[in-house]
Amino acid sequence: MTLVIEAAVLGVLTGGVYALMASGLTLIFGVMRIINVGHGALVVLGAYLSFALFRSLHMDPFLSLVVTMPVMFALGVVLQLVFIRPLKTDREALSVLVTYALALGIEGVLGYVFTTNFVELRAWYETASFEVFGFHITWVYVFGFALCLTILGALFLMLYRTSFGGAIRATMLNRTAAQLIGVDVDRVAAIAFGIGVATAAAGGVVFGITNAFNPGSHYDLISRLLTIIVLGGLGSLRGAVIAALIMLVSEDITQVLISPVWANFVFFVILVVILIVRPQGLYGVRVRDRI
């Protein structure tokens, strides 16, 4: 039993990281109606940027976010301007292919620069742990969870308490209507993409400390992230957070109760069951032609 509780606690802590990565993805979908299949690759890129800073300047991975998040934000804006904005027709389908191509391109460049060997981000809190009620918890999970909560909190504050957040939400609800009331939807889209990519960098650091990764790690990541946002309902931030927690907790509990090799599988089983019962996902809205 204690093992199950420990697994559940760990699931919540790691779920926070996935919640952060998935909210960037679902935000991008909500604003632009595109699925960013390159999100996993951007997370891995963020992890590698921190890795490079650590290797050359011995910068602490969490501290390096001060540098990598703005860089990734700028990269996101540029990617949106160059590759996403030119898509005029059949955007949803074409964007999947374009972002898939970006993922391959990033994987190729990272493979060329860093080789395909697995690496890991290192810090003192990576292995140091503390004890609460007899449970051992590694510091990195707590720090990672705190970081994710902070960024998610900032994201929600921005969305619900600022006028720019209002513009983003208006664009998500109805692009044309938002345009009519004077929202510069192109600017909103570019900045939202940048924010999504910046959160990917933050997720990448926590992912990079808790997992060994290589340029090909993005396949595994993106399949999980996409499953999470479909489970939560495309475009729903709340759904993404809750779905991430459900996924990771169930995964960690399966790992303890059944076997580690089946942990990943539970992910997909939950998705299939939810889709049979509720094709629009947990918090999705069934809109004509959208589901």
Add this chain to the structure above:
Amino acid sequence: MSGTRTLAITPGRVTALKGLAMLLVAILALILPLIAPDPATTGMAVFTVMYIGLASAWNIMGGYTGYISLGHAAFFGFGAYSFGLMINHLNMAPGYLPFVLVPVAGLLTAALAVGIGWVALRTRAATFVIVTIAFMFMLQLLGENLVKLTGGGAGLALPYSHDWGGDFFNIPYYYAMLALAVLTIGVSWWIRRSKFGLGLLAIRDDEDKALAVGVPTRSFKLTAFVISAVLVGMIGAVYAYYVTYLYPQFAFDPLIGISMVLMAFLGGLGTVSGPVIGALLLEPAQMEFAYRFGASRLYLVFYAAVFLIVILLLPRGIVPSVADLVHSWRRRRQAGPTAGGSRNAPVSAGEEPPATAQQRLASP
């Protein structure tokens, strides 16, 4: 006027030209192993013909109905593994006989596709794309985890014929792949001309309206999905027999899934010849590049670049774009000799379908 008419590209001549080109390609494909018997060329030919089949099969679902599946590698890998497991459990001697298992692998894939399609087709557009990706990774995980059945990450070995040594080794597989590719193109062509195909195109244009005018959208979509999957599964079976060793991450390779999509897009989505042309152009180029730069992973960058160029510059693909060029050239030819262009304009406007309809009726 009659003088210029003889120079103009008439629809009859276009058909004759197309027929001639098809005949030439068919003859070339049949005698290729005679012209270039070296294993390097025939090996490349096996994979090129394989991708012609895969892209054409994918197009039956993705091109005609507009439902983009990025998880067709699931059916490829499933066909491959079911073939491998059958040949091993039946203790079949390698040679020509195991090819009879290819349709059986296709039937097994059909059963899987009905199940996956039933769940996945409850969703549309973006969600459908994601669900197909999820199913592919699910099967990959099964391939890795069911160690007793599939051998897991250690791989599954298949018997291969020692009689087919040297230059001959690739030839039986080449013709098997060619037969499947021809079958796929035939099915695709037949569907495109049938009422069923018309229903699929209607689903692509507006699913709700199609349903309203009486197209049984649910069963049509599922049928197209299963046909497409069966063809991919059979190609996967021949692939398994050819490579003689199966690993989950290579049989259920996301790159295979995305490659067939890219080829169909490059050639022209929803056309019969588009995926063939896309595969003919891309697969040899990709193999050459992977061979030269494979170790440094730079071939992925090449692949990404081709992808981006195709989608940003030629979003509709080669075949529809060329069809448009021919169309406008012919119109100019016809309008040219008459002095009063304005008198002719309404007539030609009536003859030519508007651009959007042209796009939908892009010649097969």
